[in-house]
Structure formats: structure tokens, C-alpha cells
Amino acid sequence: MTQSLSEYRERYRREVIPENYRGVAHLCFTFGTGLAVVVYCLLQLTRVQPLEWLTLPLTFLYANLAEYLGHRFAMHRPVRGLKILFERHAGQHHRFFSHRDMELETLRDLRVVLFPPVLMVFFVVVFAFPVGILLTWLFAENVGFLFVATAVAYFLNYELFHLAYHMPADSWFGRRRLVAVLRGLHTNHHDVRLMSRWNFNITYPICDAAFGSFYKTGGKS
Ligand SMILES: [Zn+2]
Ligand SMILES: [Zn+2]
Structure with a gap:
């Protein structure tokens, strides 16, 4: 690791992570709250019709597009009202992890990998729930809950995979193909030379392939 990166x-x-920050609590909040919402929604389903199941693949593709656009634009360019995403991602996350030093070193470093709880709540309340209510109104309750x-x-898949990329590569999960x-x-x-142009999908590179921003080499260069 270069001296400037370690500094x-x-x-x-020292200056950004609050003294009372607990990585494990952050992890528990993200996955505990997220799983609770998923389970709650699944428990509300009643006699799902074959066509209603289409909500799953369509939402998956919609989420892949949202991930792509959110990362490509809001997280790599300052967008009014969403500057916090740019500052946290381009300003902090990309400085903290270079392509040669991808691993976090302590549980406190989870602060720079996971979305802060307030942003997670914001995403769910502002993006997920209103669309779910709209879909319920337009189609059926099952469609809203499935969405x-x-x-x-x-x-949660995004958070889990992104965390895995910044954990030791030789862990059990990290070794999955x-x-x-x-x-x-x-x-x-x-890689700072590539970050503004390539690989904006954090999970599955579907939109990267569709929009011509898929870049594959052996990893570290
Ligand atoms: Zn990253
Ligand atoms: Zn990025």
C-alpha cells in the first residue's frame, strides 16, 4: 500500500468515522431491516397469479438499471439533491480503496463500504414504497408486495456482493466463482483511469453489457 493511501x-x-461507530451494528441494521421488509412483503402475498410472478424478473431488470444509472451518474457526478452520494462514493470510497488495495482492514472500515442507514431508509421510503403503492393501485396488491x-x-444483494469485493479474496464467500x-x-x-467509464453495475453487469461499458481483464493490473 502506498504511503499516501495508508495516510x-x-x-x-480518525476524522470521518464517528468514535461510537460500530461496524457490526451497521451490518445488522442493513441486513436485519432489509430482510424484515422482504419477509413482511412475502407474507402478504395471497394466491399469486402466473402473470403476477413476472414482477420478479421485471423488478430485477429495473433494479439493475437503477444500480447502473445511480452509480454512473449520481455517484460519479455531483447531481443536485444527491451530492452526498457523489461525495461518499467518488470522494471517499474510491480514495479509500484503489484497484491495488481493495481490502478493508478493520470492521470500522465497513463505514466506507455499506450505505449509511439513513440513505437505506431514504431509498426504501422514497423509491421502493411509493412504486409498490402505485403498482398495487394499477395492478394488484401481490404485484406491489412482490416489487x-x-x-x-x-x-441487499448489492450490499453483500460489494462487501465481498472489499473483503479478503481468499475467504469462503470470496472464493465463489x-x-x-x-x-x-x-x-x-x-482503477482511477477506468472508474468514470467502465463497470458501473456492482452486481450483475447486464446494463454494462447493454450500454457498452463492460470492461473485463484479469482484475488487478
Ligand atoms: Zn467498491
Ligand atoms: Zn464507482
Whole structure:
């Protein structure tokens, strides 16, 4: 690790991460709250019709597009009203992890990987619930609940995979073939020469392939 990177990390831990921050609590909030919402929505389903199941793949694709656009634009360019995403991602996350140093070192470093709880609540309340209510109104209650369940499950998938890319590559989860391949793509994205142009999907590179921003090499260069 270069001296400037290690100095940045030390400064970030000292000046940005609140003293009372607990990585494990952050992890529990993200996955505990997210799973609770998913389970609650699934328990509300009643006699789902064959066509209603289409909500799952359609929401998956919608979430993949939202991930792509959100990362490509709001997280890599300052957008009015969403500047906090740009500052946290381009300003902090990309400085904290270079393509040569992708691993976090302590549980406190989870602060720079996971979305803060307030943003997670914002996403669910502002993006997931209103669309779920609209779909319920337009189609059926099952469609609304399936939408919210899939959207929140996708968000958890995002957090889990992104966390895996910044954990030691030789962990059990990190060695899974899919995670290893996707980590290579995200590692390329962390190269400052590539980050504004390539690999904006954090999970499955569907939109990257569709919009011509898919970049694959062996990972570290
Ligand atoms: Zn990252
Ligand atoms: Zn990025």
C-alpha cells in the first residue's frame, strides 16, 4: 500500500468515522431491516397469479438499471439533491480503496463500504414504497408486495456482493466463482483511469453489457 493511501485511510478513520461507530451494528441494521421488509412483503402475498410472478424478473431488470444509472451518474457526478452520494462514493470510497488495495482492514472500515442507514431508509421510503403503492393501485396488491420484496432483496444483494469485493479474496464467500469474477470487474472499476467509464453495475453487469461499458481483464493490473 502506498504511503499516501495508508495516510488517507488513517485520516478517514480518525476524522470521518464517528468514535461510537460500530461496524457490526451497521451490518445488522442493513441486513436485519432489509430482510424484515422482504419477509413482511412475502407474507402478504395471497394466491399469486402466473402473470403476477413476472414482477420478479421485471423488478430485477429495473433494479439493475437503477444500480447502473445511480452509480454512473449520481455517484460519479455531483447531481443536485444527491451530492452526498457523489461525495461518499467518488470522494471517499474510491480514495479509500484503489484497484491495488481493495481490502478493508478493520470492521470500522465497513463505514466506507455499506450505505449509511439513513440513505437505506431514504431509498426504501422514497423509491421502493411509493412504486409498490402505485403498482398495487394499477395492478394488484401481490404485484406491489412482490416489487418491494424484490427491490429490497436486490439492494441487499448489492450490499453483500460489494462487501465481498472489499473483503479478503481468499475467504469462503470470496472464493465463489461468481463473486471472484464480479470482484475482478469491480476491481477494474476502482482503477482511477477506468472508474468514470467502465463497470458501473456492482452486481450483475447486464446494463454494462447493454450500454457498452463492460470492461473485463484479469482484475488487478
Ligand atoms: Zn467498491
Ligand atoms: Zn464507482
